[in-house]
Amino acid sequence: MRVTLYPTAESLEQAFLAGGTAVVFDVLRATSTIVTALAHGCRGVVTVVDPAEAQEVAARLAGGNIPVLLAGERGGEKIPGFPHGNSPLEFRPEVVGGRMLVLTTSNGTRALNLAAGRAGTVLVGSLLNARAVAREACRLGRDVILACAGTQGEFSLEDALGAGMVVLEMMKMADPGWLYCPTPGASGLDLSDFAVAALHLALAYKDNPRRAFDHSLHGRKLFSMGLAADLDWCASLNTCEVVPVVGEGKEIIPGCPVIVRS
């Protein structure tokens, strides 16, 4: 089982994902928000790249009597005129339960929509659900692409960490004795060089994932914007069993993937 990693949404354009399982990470904060919303009873998340299109999609759903929330950010800030931003803490059960969420974010939705057109199965990963995602990827048994959104075209530490946590959990499942003798090749998983590097990030931060956000450019930016509570939430490793999957054949809006609980 081959496990490869792409560090940015841009690099995904060259990825060959056909037939495999892709896992998309935008740990701060889009994919953590999607996982949280679905865990709190959201019916489904429609990810849209463009804000104007997101407004159209939300209006169309509302017109069809589907309860909907419109949410999005650019540069970490809520988009003007949007009722919701991209904080996972906004999507409490009483807010999001039974509703569709239409979401547009700087990096995450782009990576999700790129992956959705290219892979057999697309899962949504974060620190919250890393173990659950690893279990599902092992169950599916196909090659795995870890698709990190990155930040403005650059590698981001937190997305690679999320991907690394999934690798770490997959390795524990493939060979439970592995942690006492960490040799990537010995687990039956064939890790790309980038996946090995991500695994080492997971090993370095597994006892304190929150610390990685202090070492990351985007984590420090969100902290400086007063979003420390979001960071704490997004660092809650393996606290959630939800594995969001991009729906196949369930598109409500052509061209916009709908993410639901698997």
Add this chain to the structure above:
Amino acid sequence: MRVTLYPTAESLEQAFLAGGTAVVFDVLRATSTIVTALAHGCRGVVTVVDPAEAQEVAARLAGGNIPVLLAGERGGEKIPGFPHGNSPLEFRPEVVGGRMLVLTTSNGTRALNLAAGRAGTVLVGSLLNARAVAREACRLGRDVILACAGTQGEFSLEDALGAGMVVLEMMKMADPGWLYCPTPGASGLDLSDFAVAALHLALAYKDNPRRAFDHSLHGRKLFSMGLAADLDWCASLNTCEVVPVVGEGKEIIPGCPVIVRS
């Protein structure tokens, strides 16, 4: 002091290096070979992207009564018709002493020549001389670009490890107490997310750098080609004080950088 990392020669094309110090890594094996040759008395290394051009450059040097060795590889194999390949073990003092070396390799020479046109100072890094390079980068005091060659356009574990070893040594120099309280931001160095990830590779492999080559695609390829002795040599961490620098204003051949001992 800002420290950023570029994972492949291709990504370097977007780098803005003006005025800074670039350190180029192609740990398996071009930059390890350059460091070894210069440590063994080589007069200078001319790096050339194209094999035919390398033959021309070598002929021109020989015509000017400059003793010269022609060396190069593609896909890990010696180029047909070339007297030398890209193994550091070929360049013993009695072979390379007092001679110029003209070298063309798959990834390393491309990264070197890209960096040479873009940065104030370009150093050549490897595991062999990581500490010496870190000392020189700290002495120069300018922003640092860690320019990894990568393998065929992909991230390679060994180049990121080499870069990480330089980060680790720079952090020890910036704050000798740092290792007991590893917080990248506390050292006075401003590390990019990728530089932080490389630092964690260095921490993971510092007691056994050779093991990283077993976890790397290119390392395993060279091993399967019978080049285990090269791998052992290239893993000799901090055994060499030579800091190769791309010569400024010393070009023998227009357009071809000449690398000398600093």
